[in-house]
Amino acid sequence: MFLNNLWFVLIALLWIGYFVLEGFDFGVGALLRIVGRKEKGRRVLINTIGPVWDGNEVWLLTAGGATFAAFPEWYASMFSGFYLALLVILVCLIGRGVAFEYRGKGSTDTWRARWDWTILISSWALPVLWGVAFGNVVRGVPLDADHEYVGTFLDLLNPFALLMGVTVLLLVLTHGGVYLSLKTTAQVRDRAQAFTLRLAPFAIAAMAVAVVWQYLIRGPVLSLAVGLAAVVALAVAWALTRVSRDGWAFVLSALSTGLLVTSWFLAIYPNVLPSTLDPAWSLTIENAASTPYTLTLMSWVAIAFVPLVVGYQAWSYWVFRKRISVRHIPDSPGATAQESPQTSSR
Amino acid sequence: MDALTLARWQFGITTVYHFLFVPISIGMAFLIALLETAWVRTRNPIYLRQVKFWGKLFLINFAIGVVTGILQEFQFGMNWSSYSRFVGDVFGAPLAMEALLAFFLESTFLGLWIFGWDKLSPKLHCACMWLLSIGTMLSAFFIMAANSFMQNPVGVTVNVERGRAEMVDIWAVLTQPLQLWAYAHVIAGALISGSAIFVGIAAWAMKNRDRSERHAETARVLRPSLRLGLVAMLIGSVLTIVSGDLLAKVMTDVQPMKMAAAEALWDTTDGASFSVITIGTLDGRSEVWSIRVPGVLSFMATESFSGTVEGINDVQARYEQQYGPGDYRPIVPVTYWMFRLMMGAGFAMLALSIVGLWLTRKGRLPQQKWVWWLAVGGIAGPIVGHSAGWIFTEMGRQPWSVLGLYKTADSVSPTVSAGSVLTSLIVFTALYGVLAVVEVGLMLKYAKAGPPSEEEALASIERRPPRSWGDGSDGTSGLDGSDDDDADERPMAFAY
Numbered sequence: 119m120f121l122n123n124l125w126f127v128l129i130a131l132l133w134i135g136y137f138v139l140e141g142f143d144f145g146v147g148a149l150l151r152i153v154g155r156k157e158k159g160r161r162v163l164i165n166t167i168g169p170v171w172d173g174n175e176v177w178l179l180t181a182g183g184a185t186f187a188a189f190p191e192w193y194a195s196m197f198s199g200f201y202l203a204l205l206v207i208l209v210c211l212i213g214r215g216v217a218f219e220y221r222g223k224g225s226t227d228t229w230r231a232r233w234d235w236t237i238l239i240s241s242w243a244l245p246v247l248w249g250v251a252f253g254n255v256v257r258g259v260p261l262d263a264d265h266e267y268v269g270t271f272l273d274l275l276n277p278f279a280l281l282m283g284v285t286v287l288l289l290v291l292t293h294g295g296v297y298l299s300l301k302t303t304a305q306v307r308d309r310a311q312a313f314t315l316r317l318a319p320f321a322i323a324a325m326a327v328a329v330v331w332q333y334l335i336r337g338p339v340l341s342l343a344v345g346l347a348a349v350v351a352l353a354v355a356w357a358l359t360r361v362s363r364d365g366w367a368f369v370l371s372a373l374s375t376g377l378l379v380t381s382w383f384l385a386i387y388p389n390v391l392p393s394t395l396d397p398a399w400s401l402t403i404e405n406a407a408s409t410p411y412t413l414t415l416m417s418w419v420a421i422a423f424v425p426l427v428v429g430y431q432a433w434s435y436w437v438f439r440k441r442i443s444v445r446h447i448p449d450s451p452g453a454t455a456q457e458s459p460q461t462s463s464r
Numbered sequence: 465m466d467a468l469t470l471a472r473w474q475f476g477i478t479t480v481y482h483f484l485f486v487p488i489s490i491g492m493a494f495l496i497a498l499l500e501t502a503w504v505r506t507r508n509p510i511y512l513r514q515v516k517f518w519g520k521l522f523l524i525n526f527a528i529g530v531v532t533g534i535l536q537e538f539q540f541g542m543n544w545s546s547y548s549r550f551v552g553d554v555f556g557a558p559l560a561m562e563a564l565l566a567f568f569l570e571s572t573f574l575g576l577w578i579f580g581w582d583k584l585s586p587k588l589h590c591a592c593m594w595l596l597s598i599g600t601m602l603s604a605f606f607i608m609a610a611n612s613f614m615q616n617p618v619g620v621t622v623n624v625e626r627g628r629a630e631m632v633d634i635w636a637v638l639t640q641p642l643q644l645w646a647y648a649h650v651i652a653g654a655l656i657s658g659s660a661i662f663v664g665i666a667a668w669a670m671k672n673r674d675r676s677e678r679h680a681e682t683a684r685v686l687r688p689s690l691r692l693g694l695v696a697m698l699i700g701s702v703l704t705i706v707s708g709d710l711l712a713k714v715m716t717d718v719q720p721m722k723m724a725a726a727e728a729l730w731d732t733t734d735g736a737s738f739s740v741i742t743i744g745t746l747d748g749r750s751e752v753w754s755i756r757v758p759g760v761l762s763f764m765a766t767e768s769f770s771g772t773v774e775g776i777n778d779v780q781a782r783y784e785q786q787y788g789p790g791d792y793r794p795i796v797p798v799t800y801w802m803f804r805l806m807m808g809a810g811f812a813m814l815a816l817s818i819v820g821l822w823l824t825r826k827g828r829l830p831q832q833k834w835v836w837w838l839a840v841g842g843i844a845g846p847i848v849g850h851s852a853g854w855i856f857t858e859m860g861r862q863p864w865s866v867l868g869l870y871k872t873a874d875s876v877s878p879t880v881s882a883g884s885v886l887t888s889l890i891v892f893t894a895l896y897g898v899l900a901v902v903e904v905g906l907m908l909k910y911a912k913a914g915p916p917s918e919e920e921a922l923a924s925i926e927r928r929p930p931r932s933w934g935d936g937s938d939g940t941s942g943l944d945g946s947d948d949d950d951a952d953e954r955p956m957a958f959a960y
Contacts, residue, residue, distance in 0.1 A: 164960045169575035172530070176567045182537050183560035190552020190628075197541025197548075198877040204542055205888045208535050209895060215531035216899065219523060222960045223906050266545075266879045408553040409630045419561055427568045434572050437583050448955040 121413035122403040125188040126390070128420060130383040132184055134376045136177035137248075137286075138293075141375050142368075143167040143174055145294010147214065147241025148287075150234055153298055153309045157227075158444045160234060164218065165447065166301040169438045171218060173431055175211070187416050191265055191406035192390040199259055199267025200251055203274055207247050210240035225451040242287065249286030253279030256385050257335055258392035261399050265406075268395075278331055285328040288321035289352070289378065293371040296355060300364040303443040311359060318356035325349050325374075329381060336392065337385030344384055348377035468876045470885040471543040474892065476858070478535055480851050481896050485529035485903075487850055490604060490651065491658015492522045493597040495696060499689070500590040509918045512925070514689050517915035521665065523578065524906045528899055530571075535892065537563075543885060547865050547875030554620050554631040555610050558638070562606035569599035581924045582957035589925075604654070605638075605647055612643035614866050615857070616718040622869060629869060642718060645711035652707055653853070655700030656813050657846040662693030663820060665911045667839035670829070682914045683829070694820040701814035708810065709764060716765040719867060721779045722860035725796045726803040727761055731775040736761040742800065787868070794862045802856035809849030816842045924957040 146167050154160030167174075186193040197204060213236045221233035257278050260269040295314030299307055329345025355370035386392060390406050393399040407413065465473075496518050503511035537559060540548050548555075576584065577592040584592070613619075619636030620629040631637065667690065670683040716723045724730075728742050738760035743753045759769035766773070776793055783792040820839060823830045830836070861867060865875040915921075 161959060165956065168960045169579040172571040172575055173568065175534075176563065176571045179534065179537060179567050180560070180563035182541075183556065183563040185556075186537075186540070186548065186552055187556030187560040190548055190556055193541045193552065193556070194545035194548040194877075197538060198543075198545035198880050201542055201877075201880050201884050202887070204538060205884075205891060208538060209891060211534050212531040212895060212899075215534075216527045216902070218960060219527035220902065220906065223520075223524065223910070268879060408556070412553050412557055412631050415631075415634050416557060416560060419564065423564050427564065427572075431568065431572050434576050437576060437580060442956075445953045446956045447959050 119404070121410055121417060122407050124417060125184070125407070125413055126383070126387065126403045129181060129184050129188065130380065132177055132181035133383075134379045136174070136181055137379050138372045138375045139174035139177060140171070141245070141290045142293045142297040142372075143171040144241045144245050145290045145292070146298060147237045147294075148245075148291055149294055149298065149310070149313065150238050150241070153295070153306060153313055155309070157230070157450065158447050159306050159309075161222075161447045161450070162302055162306050162442050162444055163298065164221065164237070165442050166298060168218065170435060172215075173434065175215070184416070184420075188408055188413060189390055189401075189403070189406040190408060192401050195261060195265050195267055195391055195401060195406075196255070199261075199269070200254070200274065202271045203247055203251060207244065207251075210244050210247070214240035214244070222450065230450065245287045245290040246283040249283035250274060250279045252286075252379075252382050253282030255391060256282070256332055256337075256382050258394040258400070260395050261391065261393035261401065262395065263399050265391075265399065265401055278328075278335065281324070281328050281331065285321070285324040285378075288317065288324050289371075289375060292318045292321045292352065292355070293375055296359055296364070296367045296371045299359060299362075300368045301441055303441050306444065311362070314359050315356065318352065318359070322349055322352050322356065325352060325378065329378070332381065332385055335385075337381075341381045341384035344377050345381035348374045348381060351377060465882065465886075467880060467882040467885050468873060470882055470889055471876050471880075472872070474543060474885060474889045475539065476855070477889070477893055478532065478539065478896070479858070480854055481900075482529065482532040482536055483850055483854055484847055485525050485532065486600075486604070487650070487654035487657035487846065488661055489522065489526045489529045489658075490597075490600040490654035491656070491696075491700075492518060492525065492661060493593065493600050493658075494655065495658050495662055495692060496522060497590070497593040497597045498692065500593050504586050504590045509921055510685055510688065512921045513685050513915040513918065516921050516924070517686070517910075518662070518689065519577075520910045521661070521907055524903060524910065525661075526574070528903055532896070532899075542888075543877055543880065544865075544875045545877040545880075547870065550628050550870050550875070551613075551866060552628070554613060554617075554629055554637060557631065557634065558606040558610040558613075562603050566599045566603035566606065570596055570603065573599065579956070579958050582927055585927070586925060601651060604650055608647045608650055609638045609643050611857075612640060612646050613637055614864075615646075615715075615861060616640060616642045617866050617869050629866065642711070642714045645707055645714055648707040649704060649711050652700050652703035653810075653846060653850060655696055656704060656810075657850065659693040659696035659700055659817075660813065660843050660846050662689050663697060663816075664840045664843035665907075666690040666693060667836045668911060669914055671833060671836035671840075678914070685915045687824075687829070691821075691824060694817050694824065697813060697817035698821060701810060701817055704810050705814065708807070712764055713767065716773070719861070720774045721776065721783070721792060722794065722799065722857075723765060724774055724776045724779055725794050725799040725860055726856065727773070728796050728800045729761065729773060729775045730777050732772060732778045733775060734762070734772050735759050735770040736765075736773040738764065740804075790863070792863060794860050799856055799860045802852040802859070805852035806849050806856055809845045809852065813842065813845045813849070816845065926957075 146163050150160050150163055154163040182193070185196075217233040217236040217240070221230055221237070224230065224233075251274075254274050254276070257276065259267055260273065262268045292314055295310050295317065298310035299314060302310060326346075326349045329342065329349060332345060333339075333342040351370050351374035355367045355374060358364075358367035358370060388403050389400045390403055391401040393401075408416075496515055499511050499518065500515045502508075503515055540555075573592040573595040577589065577596060580589055580592060617629065618640045619633035620631055622628070623630050637643075666686040669686055670679075670690065672679050712723065727736070727739065729736060735758070737756035737758045739754045739756045741755045762771040762773055763769050765771060776796065780792055784790065816838070823835060863871050863873065865872040
């Protein structure tokens with residue numbers, strides 16, 4: 119059972135890593151037109167995440183692979199049960215992935231605008247969809263005795279899950295706004311900061327309601343405590359943004375994201391996917407797991423390589439630690455001229 | 465159509481499509497790493513210009529390979545949940561290792577390579593491309609291990625009570641002979657893919673070289689790439705053919721039905737001939753007319769011209785005894801023709817590389833247009849070869865998803881409706897169609913643009929020290945730096 123617990127924790131950590139890291143790059147994508155406004159401003163935004171978004175996304179792929187390896191029943195029930203939701207998620211991930219790479223490869227404004235919309239729509243949709251998905255994991259889904267999902271797509275759109283979707287969206291927008299305040303300069307930074315300050319109260323309120331509701335559905339008091347800590351952390355991030363302590367604000371918004379995800383996993387433990395039909399039909403860390411042989415093997419692989427991965431990924435963040443301003447952005451090929459006062463420094 | 469048929473179509477379409485881009489990425493990453501190493505060692509800007517040129521094309525291609533790979537990982541759970549439950553204990557491990565050991569390496573060092581021109585020393589920058597190249601090859605290793613397990617399940621016991629395969633020996637899974645030869649075959653094939661892009665696009669850019677000064681300059685810069693591509697294509701073709709031959713021998717042992725079907729060999733034969741072309745009856749169950757080379761099939765399968773090769777009918781009878789009544793034959797015409805298409809593509813690339821090396825020997829460049837167009841057409845060779853190879857190897861395994869252990873018909877998700885699968889099949893096929901048009905358009909655009917000028921290439925590697933979050937002028941430090949006065953206003957060497 120130690121190994122089952124270990125892998126429950128490791129998979130939770132992978133999801134935490136995913137939401138914390140891709141969370142801010144979703145936020146940046148979603149704020150493309152609000153904070154970026156004009157062409158050069160938008161490119162500042164995209165370049166703040168350009169070198170790192172792909173690595174952030176691998177946390178998701180690793181979480182998926184690790185779930186397949188450690189809890190195959192969980193992987194099978196969840197991925198087949200959330201079929202149409204995952205279809206939309208995949209379309210968004212595919213569109214978003216090529217959009218970053220292809221946006222700057224064309225030479226017309228129309229071309230760039232199309233990819234901007236791809237980035238924008240997918241960056242709004244993905245946090246909502248992930249929030250809804252995890253809302254359903256926490257709430258439980260109709261699993262039959264064979265651990266097969268027997269509900270419909272519409273069952274996934276229940277009020278609690280939708281609230282969780284909205285919460286994650288607001289959180290990600292705040293987290294992204296804080297990241298942009300940290301990584302940009304001048305007017306782009308001012309807009310990011312102003313937006314964050316306006317939005318954060320809504321995110322804090324939504325999260326507060328969501329974690330209390332989550333506690334009423336399931337979970338130990340510890341899950342509630344961690345959820346409330348996430349709310350507090352976000353409030354502190356908001357306060358720090360007010361006084362322009364950008365670095366610390368980012369640490370706190372990242373912490374808040376990590377704590378919210380932690381509260382989900384604490385709420386469902388020792389289940390991995392609770393059944394709403396009969397608690398006995400729930401998938402647990404025991405009945406969903408691989409054999410001790412596989413879990414042991416994967417543990418050694420994880421112990422050997424996770425520190426290495428975290429190390430070089432951290433290094434890449436260090437290499438690209440510099441703030442980016444519109445002055446650093448070279449001209450787009452074939453751009454219609456006149457970039458207005460935005461480009462001036464303050 | 466039922467959910468099973470649709471799920472099979474979806475898997476086929478998305479996998480073949482994914483694998484149009486992956487081998488090109490693997491091959492190009494390796495060749496670009498070689499060129500960048502040449503740049504670091506010689507400091508001759510001609511190499512840097514080539515790296516920059518191929519780098520752009522590589523990134524366009526790599527992006528699609530990455531995003532279509534995400535779908536591959538999710539698809540097992542979505543469409544094939546029963547399969548996932550059955551094999552998760554053994555199949556999930558290589559997938560998780562692939563993500564942890566390969567995907568992180570690729571994505572992180574890709575980011576560093578794209579944006580790091582002016583932030584890393586040339587050596588470190590070059591090392592990033594090598595790590596990226598290693599990442600692409602590691603990724604292929606783990607995915608091939610997972611696939612080889614499906615072709616020949618080793619290192620497992622079946623737990624009847626839990627209804628699943630349980631891993632007992634990871635080493636057997638990762639290093640069974642089928643896996644090692646299949647991996648070698650795929651990597652060698654990927655080298656052909658990358659080199660065909662090098663040769664084809666260099667040829668396309670050079671074919672008009674006498675028209676203007678710019679064309680002459682393009683030809684001068686890309687000539688080393690053309691030669692490198694041709695040499696790599698020769699090596700890749702030879703290795704593909706050798707590894708393919710050795711793989712076929714292992715497959716004859718562990719998947720006799722697939723190899724018999726590949727030859728449309730109905731009855732067990734001593735000294736079996738290799739058929740170059742066979743016309744069969746409409747139901748594909750017997751032969752009407754063929755051109756044959758005596759003894760070659762036996763040699764391919766057993767290393768002896770008179771060796772015994774088991775026929776489809778005999779394997780079928782044996783399997784019925786072993787696994788109970790049922791049809792254990794794949795669709796013979798599909799396996800037969802895909803096998804020929806795959807081999808034909810391999811030999812065509814070998815011929816192309818030899819002709820190309822001869823025509824460009826000692827500084828020569830051919831004058832005839834059609835030679836250049838032939839090189840451009842060569843890009844299609846490995847694409848056809850890889851697609852046919854995958855269709856052959858996956859269709860040849862039917863009706864099994866895990867040979868001898870688990871049937872494809874049992875693998876599909878029981879609660880996912882045909883309508884859902886049809887929806888995703890239509891969505892992904894349409895999306896992939898759009899991506900293909902965009903990709904080809906961009907490849908042409910950047911191939912046409914040609915390599916950057918020497919000044920442009922050198923300007924991008926001028927180093928500048930990064931300024932940190934906290935060294936703003938407002939007196940704060942560390943994480944609390946609120947602004948950046950930004951003395952350095954040079955544009956980034958690379959920006960999206």
